[in-house]
Amino acid sequence: MRWFKKFIRNLTISDPDNEHFLKFIHRLEVIVSKILSLLMIGIIFVSLFDLVSFLVQQVFSPPTGFFNRTLFEIFGLFLNVLIALELLENITAYLQRNVIHVELVIVTSLIAVARKVIIFDLEKKQAIDLIALALTILALSISYLLIRLSRIKDRP
Known part of the structure; x- marks a missing residue:
């Protein structure tokens, strides 16, 4: 309840630079980012458990040692874990730089689209759809x- 009163006070203070409000928003962003980090760690462990259980099931089910499903599904599960890590x-x-790192976002997007290409089913x-992915x-x-070229040009 105290934070709500502080929030309302920050909204009503006539600060020409909005310094109090911006500090409050920044703190809120940090809290949300930390919560997202913890949730993402949970998702990574669940995805990893899913991958391990899938591999164990595939290796030990008849015929033993052979994958009953395609390797593409297994690669898709691996890439799920990699996407979560990204x-x-x-x-x-x-959280470290207080800036969204565009290069990382694009790399994550490339991994996600690559996953789609790997598990792409031409029969369905x-x-x-394949042209759209391409x-x-x-892009x-x-x-x-x-972005990489602009970073190279910015270096002395």
Whole structure:
């Protein structure tokens, strides 16, 4: 209840620079980012457990030692864990530098789209879906290249 009163007070203070309000918003962003980090760690462990249980089930089910499902599903599960790790890295980078790191976001997006390509089922999807994924990868790759080139030019 105290934080709510403080919030209302910060809203009503006539501060020309809005310094009090902006500090409050910044603190709120940090709290939300920390909560997201903890939740993402939980998701990573659940995804990892899902991957391990899937692999154990596939290895020890008849015929023993052979994967009953395609390797693409297994790669998809691996990439789920990697995507979750990248998202955690994005949140951590935000907490460290207080800025959303665009390069990390694009890399995470590329991994997510790559996962879609790996698990893409040509029997269930249409060619236009594959073209859309290809254009998405092209756009993200060009964005990543432009960001990397701008970082190289900024260095002395």
